[in-house]
Amino acid sequence: MKEFKFDTLVIGGGSAGMAAALEVSKRGFSVAVAERENSMGGILNQCIHNGFGLHHFKEELSGPAYAEKFIDMVETSNIEVFIDMTVMDIEEAGDLKYVYGLSRITGMIKFSVKTVVFANGCRERNRGSIGTPGTRPSGVFTAGLAQRLVNMEGYIPGKECVIVGSGDIGLIMARRMTWIGAEVKAVIEIQPYPAGLTRNIVQCLNDFDIPLYLSHVVGDIHGKDRVESIDVIPMENGIQQKDKSFNIKCDSLLLAVGLVPDNELAQKIGISISPETNGPIVDRQLMTAKNGIFACGNVLHVHDLVDFVTEESERCGNYVADYLDKKTPSDQFRTLPGKNVKYIVPNFYSPSEENKFYLRTMIVKNRAELIASVNGKEIFNKVLKHIQPSEMISFDIPKDSVHISDCTENTLEVRIV
Amino acid sequence: MNEKIFDVAIIGAGVVGASIARKLSSYNLKVALLEKECDVSFGVSKANSGIIHGGFHHGSEYLKSKLEVQGNRMFDQLEQELHFPFKRCGIIVAAFSIEEMKTVEQLYMNGISNKVVGIEMCNQRRMLALEPKLNTDVVGGLYAPAGGIIEPYRFVFSLVESALKNGVELFTNFKVVASAENSGIYEVTSEMGNTIFSKWIVNSSGLFADEISTIFNAEKFEITPRKGEEFLLDRNSAARTDHVVFPVPDSVSKGILVIPTVEGTTMLGPTAIPQKSKEDVSTTSINLDMVFSSARRMVPSISQRDIITSFTGLRPVLKGGDFYIDISSKQPHFIQVAGIQSPGLTAVPAIAEYVKDLLKKDGLILIEKSSYEPSIEKVPRMRTLPPEEADLLIEKDPAYGEIVCRCESVSEAEIIAAVKHGHTTLDGIKFYTRAQMGRCQGGFCTDRIIKIIQRETGLSYEEITKRGKNSWLIKDRIGELKVNSYRGIQ
Ligand SMILES: Cc1cc2nc3c(=O)[nH]c(=O)nc-3n(C[C@H](O)[C@H](O)[C@H](O)COP(=O)(O)OP(=O)(O)OC[C@H]3O[C@@H](n4cnc5c(N)ncnc54)[C@H](O)[C@@H]3O)c2cc1C
Ligand SMILES: Cc1cc2nc3c(=O)[nH]c(=O)nc-3n(C[C@H](O)[C@H](O)[C@H](O)COP(=O)(O)OP(=O)(O)OC[C@H]3O[C@@H](n4cnc5c(N)ncnc54)[C@H](O)[C@@H]3O)c2cc1C
Numbered sequence: 001m002k003e004f005k006f007d008t009l010v011i012g013g014g015s016a017g018m019a020a021a022l023e024v025s026k027r028g029f030s031v032a033v034a035e036r037e038n039s040m041g042g043i044l045n046q047c048i049h050n051g052f053g054l055h056h057f058k059e060e061l062s063g064p065a066y067a068e069k070f071i072d073m074v075e076t077s078n079i080e081v082f083i084d085m086t087v088m089d090i091e092e093a094g095d096l097k098y099v100y101g102l103s104r105i106t107g108m109i110k111f112s113v114k115t116v117v118f119a120n121g122c123r124e125r126n127r128g129s130i131g132t133p134g135t136r137p138s139g140v141f142t143a144g145l146a147q148r149l150v151n152m153e154g155y156i157p158g159k160e161c162v163i164v165g166s167g168d169i170g171l172i173m174a175r176r177m178t179w180i181g182a183e184v185k186a187v188i189e190i191q192p193y194p195a196g197l198t199r200n201i202v203q204c205l206n207d208f209d210i211p212l213y214l215s216h217v218v219g220d221i222h223g224k225d226r227v228e229s230i231d232v233i234p235m236e237n238g239i240q241q242k243d244k245s246f247n248i249k250c251d252s253l254l255l256a257v258g259l260v261p262d263n264e265l266a267q268k269i270g271i272s273i274s275p276e277t278n279g280p281i282v283d284r285q286l287m288t289a290k291n292g293i294f295a296c297g298n299v300l301h302v303h304d305l306v307d308f309v310t311e312e313s314e315r316c317g318n319y320v321a322d323y324l325d326k327k328t329p330s331d332q333f334r335t336l337p338g339k340n341v342k343y344i345v346p347n348f349y350s351p352s353e354e355n356k357f358y359l360r361t362m363i364v365k366n367r368a369e370l371i372a373s374v375n376g377k378e379i380f381n382k383v384l385k386h387i388q389p390s391e392m393i394s395f396d397i398p399k400d401s402v403h404i405s406d407c408t409e410n411t412l413e414v415r416i417v
Numbered sequence: 418m419n420e421k422i423f424d425v426a427i428i429g430a431g432v433v434g435a436s437i438a439r440k441l442s443s444y445n446l447k448v449a450l451l452e453k454e455c456d457v458s459f460g461v462s463k464a465n466s467g468i469i470h471g472g473f474h475h476g477s478e479y480l481k482s483k484l485e486v487q488g489n490r491m492f493d494q495l496e497q498e499l500h501f502p503f504k505r506c507g508i509i510v511a512a513f514s515i516e517e518m519k520t521v522e523q524l525y526m527n528g529i530s531n532k533v534v535g536i537e538m539c540n541q542r543r544m545l546a547l548e549p550k551l552n553t554d555v556v557g558g559l560y561a562p563a564g565g566i567i568e569p570y571r572f573v574f575s576l577v578e579s580a581l582k583n584g585v586e587l588f589t590n591f592k593v594v595a596s597a598e599n600s601g602i603y604e605v606t607s608e609m610g611n612t613i614f615s616k617w618i619v620n621s622s623g624l625f626a627d628e629i630s631t632i633f634n635a636e637k638f639e640i641t642p643r644k645g646e647e648f649l650l651d652r653n654s655a656a657r658t659d660h661v662v663f664p665v666p667d668s669v670s671k672g673i674l675v676i677p678t679v680e681g682t683t684m685l686g687p688t689a690i691p692q693k694s695k696e697d698v699s700t701t702s703i704n705l706d707m708v709f710s711s712a713r714r715m716v717p718s719i720s721q722r723d724i725i726t727s728f729t730g731l732r733p734v735l736k737g738g739d740f741y742i743d744i745s746s747k748q749p750h751f752i753q754v755a756g757i758q759s760p761g762l763t764a765v766p767a768i769a770e771y772v773k774d775l776l777k778k779d780g781l782i783l784i785e786k787s788s789y790e791p792s793i794e795k796v797p798r799m800r801t802l803p804p805e806e807a808d809l810l811i812e813k814d815p816a817y818g819e820i821v822c823r824c825e826s827v828s829e830a831e832i833i834a835a836v837k838h839g840h841t842t843l844d845g846i847k848f849y850t851r852a853q854m855g856r857c858q859g860g861f862c863t864d865r866i867i868k869i870i871q872r873e874t875g876l877s878y879e880e881i882t883k884r885g886k887n888s889w890l891i892k893d894r895i896g897e898l899k900v901n902s903y904r905g906i907q
């Protein structure tokens with residue numbers, strides 16, 4: 001078994017992994033990236049639609065084009081990239097970490113590193129996660145799998161489909177399936193409002209006359225070998241109205257019902273996972289509870305915009321370099337999600353520095369106010385034009401907004417009203 | 418048309434038919450194994466709890482109890498020969514009241530009368546020491562250390578592989594629909610019009626044993642399916658116990674169990690609801706809550722958040738509840754192996770012996786085959802290998818270095834092995850390798866598996882199915898012409 005030594009190993013070569021690796025490398029440390037696919041780019045490679053990079057590059061790019069820009073930078077850097085390499089295991093050995101990854105060409109490799117960055121993305125929630133009853137025929141696909149079959153392999157996974165979930169992925173797949181000649185019979189959404197961007201509702205559904213059923217769920221799947229039809233049940237005040245259910249004939253059901261950070265590796269070495277994000281609990285430096293192990297991108301919490309992934313991951317790369325430079329971080333205190341907030345990342349802040357946060361709200365509202373307080377005392381607020389759960393909110397609390405002497409606990413709570 | 422005359426034709430390639438086939442393959446016999454599905458183990462044997470039972474649920478007056486205890490003891494040797502995942506993790510029955518303890522005592526007596534080794538009555542302290550995740554309200558219970566867990570489909574695949582290696586012929590997509598007997602030879606016809614000839618027939622067709630019996634003009638009986646829904650939890654579930662945990666049973670079933678599957682997930686179930694249809698394996702939402710609240714009563718840390726999937730199995734239940742294994746009194750050379758509900762999986766090695774003895778009694782001449790080879794080749798599983806061994810293996814066969822299913826760490830080499838052994842559908846590969854069985858349920862690897870099947874078999878994309886018949890996956894390719902059918906594009 002071969003052994004390699006690096007300052008940093010980044011697990012995953014998607015947008016997060018590449019951005020983090022580039023920053024660590026720029027600061028003069030040795031970095032390797034392990035990527036299980038045969039090229040870097042991650043989920044971007046299958047997102048051939050436009051809508052990436054408006055914030056970061058100030059231009060609208062397709063997923064692969066966005067990825068390409070970073071791949072070029074990685075390829076001209078000193079970063080060592082291990083393609084087709086799946087990371088299997090990680091263990092702590094004093095100050096070092098041993099990470100085991102394997103590929104067809106290299107066999108099993110033991111990476112002996114000072115720091116590890118988890119940038120291995122997320123997976124899709126599936127039928128089991130939402131507990132859709134019924135038979136178990138062929139033709140139930142997660143939307144991401146269908147997207148890969150269509151965009152990467154050129155296959156048509158069904159001719160008459162129904163899509164569950166009105167998030168951007170569901171909407172984009174509705175349009176994509178229509179373009180390849182399939183009939184999209186409906187998009188079913190459990191919430192009373194669409195989860196995706198208004199722009200996507202117009203461009204992906206309205207332009208193609210695809211009906212959107214808000215406040216509806218799939219109550220049953222029929223068909224022994226292949227999906228033949230589904231039952232759709234309306235909801236009223238959050239309760240299923242089974243007597244009003246109706247049937248839609250279709251040969252495929254695409255589930256776009258959310259993403260979950262993929263944290264098996266992190267859990268294996270005892271990193272605690274936040275029940276709110278399903279990602280690791282991290283401090284202001286995006287470091288997990290294990291020294292020298294960091295996380296960024298979709299493995300930390302699910303992002304809807306790649307630009308935010310890049311921003312977060314570049315910061316993460318710099319924190320890793322600070323750690324390698326043995327820079328001692330300033331004092332930190334907990335951040336907690338308050339009223340109407342699902343989660344806030346990171347889980348700690350430092351009063352003496354600028355702090356950047358990402359959060360998700362639980363409500364839909366126009367003109368909402370975000371309020372941050374320390375022990376009941378308001379220290380920051382921001383007015384938000386429109387908020388909804390599917391759109392991540394970012395904000396910065398400037399340096400020295402809190403005076404530590406003011407308080408005892410110094411827990412920062414963020415609420416939305 | 419296959420003109421050859423088989424000595425024995427076994428109808429149904431579930432765990433029962435497969436075990437009998439393998440047993441008979443150790444003698445100089447021509448044996449055919451007939452299966453209506455496109456692969457073996459696609460019936461009841463793929464959807465059960467995977468428990469090697471402890472021999473205490475029924476008294477010694479039942480045939481099934483006798484075979485359960487005998488079968489249980491035979492698994493160590495089988496595992497050595499056939500390399501399926503199996504572990505004697507032990508079974509506990511948890512009682513939550515003094516009344517329930519009375520039933521536990523009865524179970525203990527059953528165990529003793531069935532001559533189960535190591536069975537023990539436990540007080541509360543002993544129960545919590547054995548299984549710290551139990552609800553502390555437990556008052557006591559039973560411990561059966563010889564109980565265990567197994568990967569049932571992999572067991573069937575191994576049995577069939579071994580049988581084929583020793584000369585058994587497998588006919589898949591062979592749904593028996595008609596038979597005719599002519600001077601002691603049965604002509605068996607499939608739905609597609611193929612026929613085979615055989616001197617003896619073994620009816621091990623699970624849920625359909627009554628229909629097969631009718632087709633052959635043998636005994637009339639009725640199999641009533643009893644539905645069992647099971648829920649699978651993620652590998653990382655904090656609720657994973659060390660033992661199989663049973664509640665105190667009622668008159669209908671053994672209750673909702675917490676099962677630490679041999680492959681590292683946790684399973685809850687099964688329900689027990691009689692139904693008419695032998696095909697309807699749909700799941701319902703009402704049962705989910707019932708299963709979780711029952712299971713949580715025993716192990717409070719169980720959480721619905723950890724569900725990765727659910728499935729349904731149908732128990733082939735015969736009136737009276739016992740197995741019906743006998744020589745037909747209506748048809749010559751016809752052996753009934755019906756009503757093999759739980760503990761069928763456990764009893765099956767003993768069922769195979771029992772059926773072999775019945776065949777002998779019925780006049781079949783058994784001469785041991787000198788070339789019989791009980792062992793099959795072991796296909797290493799990447800998931801379980803230490804890094805050094807994995808490295809050596811990749812050097813020998815680079816396909817082990819390609820992880821296809823990330824959730825269950827299944828390599829390309831394991832998938833190729835599945836295809837080589839005839840498992841060419843997505844479900845066949847799933848049951849052989851566990852690829853698509855983990856938390857993402859195939860979201861990441863289905864497209865890769867489709868490509869491997871195509872490459873290894875030469876099948877085209879439209880010929881690849883989830884589980885045969887009309888379970889197609891891909892309708893078409895995106896052709897250039899399709900551009901014209903874009904709607905809504907100016
Ligand atoms: C379907 C879809 C549509 C989207 N559409 C848009 C959009 O229109 N606009 C926009 O701005 N954003 C969009 N996003 C969001 C954004 O693009 C993604 O959130 C972002 O690219 C995620 O980057 P990541 O690096 O965190 O994860 P990923 O891109 O998933 O990268 C993770 C990488 O880790 C690798 N990996 C995983 N496990 C291992 C292992 N054990 N060993 C080695 N490597 C491993 C994976 O192969 C993968 O390459 C979309 C996301 C999805 C899923
Ligand atoms: C929910 C559930 C949980 C269980 N848990 C356990 C447990 O934990 N431990 C245990 O010991 N037992 C358990 N059992 C019982 C065990 O699964 C069964 O006893 C066993 O699988 C029966 O095997 P079989 O071969 O008889 O049936 P099957 O596997 O159904 O095999 C019969 C085969 O015959 C084929 N067939 C039918 N008709 C025809 C035809 N006309 N022509 C050709 N082929 C035909 C079918 O396709 C099928 O493959 C459980 C059962 C259920 C349903």
